[in-house]
Every structure is written in structure tokens, then in C-alpha cells.
Amino acid sequence: MANLRLENVTKRFGPITAVKALNLEIRDGEFFSILGPPGAGKTTTLRLIVGLEKPDEGTVYIDGEPANEIHPGKRDIAMVFQNLALYPDKTVFDNMAYPLRERKLPKDEIERLVQATAKSLYIDHLLKRKPAKLSGGERQRVAIGRAMVRKPKAYLLDEPLANLDALLRLEMRVELKRLQGELGQTLVYVTHDQVEAMSMADRIAVLNKGVLQQCDTPEAVYNFPANRFVATTIGSPPTNFVTADVRPHGDNLLLAHSVFALAVEGGRHPARAALESAAAGQALPEKVLIGFRPEDVRVSTSQANGCNVPAQVSVVEPLGGETVVDLRMGGDLVKAVVPPTQRLEERRHVWLNFDPERVHLFDARTGQRVYTTGQGEPFACLEAVH
Numbered sequence: 363m364a365n366l367r368l369e370n371v372t373k374r375f376g377p378i379t380a381v382k383a384l385n386l387e388i389r390d391g392e393f394f395s396i397l398g399p400p401g402a403g404k405t406t407t408l409r410l411i412v413g414l415e416k417p418d419e420g421t422v423y424i425d426g427e428p429a430n431e432i433h434p435g436k437r438d439i440a441m442v443f444q445n446l447a448l449y450p451d452k453t454v455f456d457n458m459a460y461p462l463r464e465r466k467l468p469k470d471e472i473e474r475l476v477q478a479t480a481k482s483l484y485i486d487h488l489l490k491r492k493p494a495k496l497s498g499g500e501r502q503r504v505a506i507g508r509a510m511v512r513k514p515k516a517y518l519l520d521e522p523l524a525n526l527d528a529l530l531r532l533e534m535r536v537e538l539k540r541l542q543g544e545l546g547q548t549l550v551y552v553t554h555d556q557v558e559a560m561s562m563a564d565r566i567a568v569l570n571k572g573v574l575q576q577c578d579t580p581e582a583v584y585n586f587p588a589n590r591f592v593a594t595t596i597g598s599p600p601t602n603f604v605t606a607d608v609r610p611h612g613d614n615l616l617l618a619h620s621v622f623a624l625a626v627e628g629g630r631h632p633a634r635a636a637l638e639s640a641a642a643g644q645a646l647p648e649k650v651l652i653g654f655r656p657e658d659v660r661v662s663t664s665q666a667n668g669c670n671v672p673a674q675v676s677v678v679e680p681l682g683g684e685t686v687v688d689l690r691m692g693g694d695l696v697k698a699v700v701p702p703t704q705r706l707e708e709r710r711h712v713w714l715n716f717d718p719e720r721v722h723l724f725d726a727r728t729g730q731r732v733y734t735t736g737q738g739e740p741f742a743c744l745e746a747v748h
């Protein structure tokens with residue numbers, strides 16, 4: 363069991379800053395995911411924790427103790443690498459026994475530990491085989507087994523399911539989650555797949571270009587993304603963004619898009635205060651990004667209650683369980699997710715109906731989220747023209 367903490371950690375490779383002033387705390391027993399695109403600094407973060415890289419600045423703590431000077435072998439943290447390397451000429455048993463033999467454990471103890479670990483991963487019938495005779499999923503299990511067998515304080519898994527086909531990934535996802543629950547040990551899981559992070563993790567750290575964007579529960583990163591990057595990374599299809607002009611209108615503010623406008627009513631509306639504080643120094647920004655998720659809009663052929671925005675169907679993508687519709691909304695292309703039973707022909711004129719509780723405002727310059735309707739007062743929606 364372990365608590366892992368990075369305090370203000372920076373790691374550079376020549377001119378590249380792979381990890382920048384990173385602060386993270388991974389709690390004891392937590393299933394923690396690090397999510398980000400290629401080059402985000404995910405692997406570097408794991409290597410810093412396990413001790414294969416030394417921070418240029420900042421400190422890595424293991425169970426509250428500064429660990430920068432502790433040799434990787436003494437940290438008692440197991441890492442399963444991105445391109446897992448099993449010894450090809452050793453059997454599954456010998457691959458799994460390797461870390462225990464390194465530690466000079468007695469033979470019968472090694473036998474017992476390997477058997478027990480193999481059983482929990484359902485690979486006990488494969489112990490005599492060599493890696494070349496295993497499927498991708500089985501090889502993955504052996505690599506995880508080799509990390510588990512010595513019962514380290516924490517496990518770091520670097521994209522462990524990346525090379526598996528979709529069905530196997532799904533199966534392994536459930537099993538890893540089960541295993542972690544049974545072991546109750548700290549697990550850091552690196553992935554670039556938001557569905558994996560969302561479905562498995564207790565908390566997710568979203569990284570981009572070495573910089574932490576947000577660290578919170580799956581629900582929080584989904585419902586209250588810290589910025590445009592997180593709103594685009596989490597959820598599929600990604601959040602829609604449209605630009606609106608901010609126009610003072612007496613006591614009210616109009617957020618005016620070409621085909622609709624949201625009214626922020628009254629001088630005390632919390633969205634107004636949020637916009638003002640985001641524009642620090644200036645009275646109000648000139649533009650704002652309105653963000654809404656494809657699953658938070660309904661598409662109808664007649665106007666419904668609430669906020670109706672005119673749009674035209676561009677492309678219809680049936681995916682089986684749901685249908686993704688691309689729509690033209692003024693000069694913008696946005697997506698909506700509708701039930702598979704809803705029939706929408708291309709080029710049809712329709713109305714988009716927002717969920718008034720789930721509209722976000724983002725600072726147009728910095729991309730930071732400044733306001734979400736569900737947290738405060740909703741906006742009034744002004745009628746728009748087709």
C-alpha cells in the first residue's frame with residue numbers, strides 16, 4: 363500500500379519539458395488514471411515515480427518520504443511498461459518467478475507465489491508455455507502477473523491494454539478493475555483512451571504537453587471540465603464549442619451567436635461575475651465560447667420548450683445503440699447524439715434544444731471554463747431565426 367505524491371516536479375529532456383511543475387497526489391489504495399494524448403508526459407510521470415528518471419526540479423514522495431535519492435530497486439513499486447518485454451526464451455512460470463529469484467526467495471515460496479498470482483489472473487494453465495505461444499491478452503496477463511507477484515507497494519501500468527483488440531480490452535478492463543479492488547493496492551494506470559480512464563479510475567489526471575489540466579473524479583471531469591482541452595478529451599463525441607459575442611444590453615448581457623442568443627439576466631447573475639473575474643483587468647471579454655455536449659442536446663423537427671436553436675442536418679451516422687448527427691448551426695458544425703429510432707434525413711431543417719442545466723461558458727482566449735449553468739442560474743434563451 364502506498365501514497366504517492368509529486369510536488370512541483372519538472373523533467374526536461376534537452377529543450378523538451380516532458381513534465382512541467384506537476385503536483386499530484388495518488389492516495390493509498392486508489393485506482394488512479396493518467397490520461398493524455400501522445401507526448402503528454404504520461405510515461406515520464408510513471409518513470410519519475412518508479413525512479414527511472416530523476417526530477418530536474420521538485421520532489422517525489424512515497425508514503426510521505428522524499429524519494430528522489432532512493433534507488434528504483436528500493437522503492438518497491440512495480441511498473442508494467444508500455445511495450446511489455448517478456449523474456450521470450452523463458453516459460454510463463456520463469457517470467458513470473460524472475461523478480462522473486464532476483465530477491466533470492468526460497469524455491470517453495472516462489473512456487474507458491476507464482477501459482478497463487480497465476481490463478482488470480484486465470485493463467486495458471488499456461489505456466490509451462492513460452493510467450494510466443496500466448497495470445498496478446500494472455501501475454502498482457504503474464505506481464506501484469508510478473509509485476510504483481512512480489513506484492514509491491516504500488517503498481518504503475520503504462521497503456522497495458524493498448525495492443526489488444528476491442529473485445530479483449532473490454533474483458534481485461536473489467537478484470538483489472540476487479541483485481542485492483544481485491545488487492546486494494548495503489549494502481550496508477552496510464553492511457554490515452556478516455557473511456558478506459560472514465561470506466562476504471564477513482565480519479566483521473568488529465569495531462570497535456572507536460573502540464574496537468576485537471577485532476578478529479580470521472581464525474582467531475584465530465585460534468586465540470588476545467589478547460590476546453592478537458593472538455594474535448596473527455597466524452598465522445600467531444601464537447602461542441604461555438605463562439606458568441608458578449609454584448610451588454612442594459613442590465614443584462616447577451617451572448618450572441620449568429621443564430622441564437624443567450625441572455626444573462628440582471629447585473630447580479632453569477633455568470634456575469636464569472637465573466638468579469640475571468641477578464642481580470644478588463645470590464646468584460648468581447649467573446650465567449652459556449653460549450654455543450656452532443657448528448658445534452660435534443661434534435662426535433664418542431665420547437666420544444668426551452669432554448670430552440672435552428673440547425674440543418676448535415677451527416678447522419680448510425681452507430682447501433684445511438685446515432686450521431688452532424689448539424690450546421692449558422693456557420694458552425696456541431697454534433698448531437700440521438701436515439702437510434704429517431705429518423706433524420708440529411709439537409710432537413712431542425713431545432714436543437716439545449717439542456718438548460720448543462721451549458722458551459724469558456725474564456726475564448728485561455729480556454730478556461732468560467733461558468734456552468736447547472737451550478738447556478740440558467741440563462742434565458744432568446745428566440746432565433748431560421
Ligand SMILES: Nc1ncnc2c1ncn2[C@@H]1O[C@H](COP(=O)(O)OP(=O)(O)OP(=O)(O)O)[C@@H](O)[C@H]1O
Nearest residue numbers: 375378380398399400401402403404405406407554
Ligand atoms: N529519453 C528521452 N529523451 C528525449 N525526449 C524524451 C525522452 N523521453 C520522453 N521524451 C519526450 O518527452 C515528451 C513526453 O514523453 P512521454 O513518453 O512521457 O509521453 P507519453 O504521454 O507517454 O506519450 P505516448 O502516449 O506517446 O506514450 C515527449 O515530447 C517525448 O518526445
Ligand SMILES: [Mg+2]
Nearest residue numbers: 404405406444
Ligand atoms: Mg508513453
